[in-house]
Amino acid sequence: MSALVQILIGAVLQGSLYTLGAVGLSLSFGVLKILNLSHGDFLMVGGLLGFLALVKLGLNPFYSAVLAAILGLAVGALYYRFLIRGILGRSAREMLIASVIVTLGVSMIIEDLTSFLWGGGSTGIPFQMPNLVVGGMVFPVLRVTLLAIAVVLTVGLHLFLTRSFTGRAIVAAAMNPVGATVVGINIDFVAIVTFALGIALASGSGVFYAALYSIEPFMGLGITLKYLAVIIVGGMGSLLGAMIGGILIAAVEAFTSYYLGAQWSPMVAFIILILALLFRPQGLIGKED
């Protein structure tokens, strides 16, 4: 029983990391219909930045995550301006193909550059926080803090999208770009904010990823695909969906590695993805629309 609860707690904490990473992907896919296959690479670069910041400057990962997110915002804006902007406004089919080609190209460039400059090995951020033991249950403080950050960010993002004028304009532009133009929403501005925010979330969460696991130059695409599974299972373009999908996949992974062995857990996300696409393609909380 206690092992079961411990696994569940671990899954919720793990799921919060997935949520943090997947929310950014969900934004650019849900709002802009841009499938950003380089998402995981920005997570990796963010993790690398966090590592360098701690080792070279002694900077705590909580600070370097903010720093990585701000850098991600700037890089994301440039990425949008020079590579993504030209793709938007085409037919859905053309956009999907073009976005896969462009972002896969960026992914390859980032991966090769990183392995060339950094080497091919894997790295983790050597940052520890104590474990908290409550009633025989072990709570790793770093992960609990991460859960809190993920919840605050997801709720904050949700409030931004539903309450602020800019956030509502983002949602409105996603639903009907022509209507948005008519009322005076600057579509180009909305798109750049959305895309840059997605990259910023990837880079920022990468620091935590590297603090919990290790990163290596060629991990990006695998991460992107796993997060893609998270947002499809949860419901495309829905923040709550990203959270539910993240926790669900983390839980099934945890049980799989406990009962069947750790080597089976990497394929779990994709089995769940296939089941979701077969039986509930709109996602757990997505609408049919």
Added chain:
Amino acid sequence: MLKVAGLCGGYGPIRILWDIGLIIERGEIVTLLGANGAGKTTLIRTLAGELRPSAGRIEFLDRDITHMRSHDIVEAGLIEIPEGRQLWGGLSIEDNLELGAFCKRARPDLKASKDWVYSLFPILAERRASAARTLSGGEQQMLAIGRALMSKPRLLMLDEPSLGLAPQIVEELFEILVKINDQNISILLVEQNVDFALRIADRAYVLEHGRMTQQGAAEELRTSDSIRAAYLGI
């Protein structure tokens, strides 16, 4: 308030508008008549900044807006109500209206504008929480007009607002346009329903094959033989 001179434009290399001249004075209702394919929608979309003009000049409230982008034009006080309305069907009426006040100039007065729109269209107030797609065609047109009013426009451009609506709804809609005009908001009205349009308009222009061929007081055009033959079917 709106001065258009020598305007040419269209879709990319396809030229549709030729040397257009158009003047709208403060407080006027001007109607633009013309057969299908004459270029009426193209002209409105060009004035709204959705299409780039290839030559000519558009001046609005003494500012050159020829090359402004659509969001800056809305900010300047010129807004279009497009054909097909382009509402957010999945969002509530209230949300649709509030998004209409997106431009910076309109945001501080959001509440007052909303109250005014609800007083113009009581049916929208009654159903404020319903999704826009559940409204009838006439109600959706009212919402589209209301949403445009939320931006506190000085000039309202309507593209075929009566399309597909029952005659008594059209009558109601035109009465409200006159009410809106009473608030010192000028109106450019593109309408197939020529009889109605000429009744509320001060002046009218006729667009044929992308060129302005006639203009004059609405009353004059209403009695002109060529207009009666071409558009009123008399």
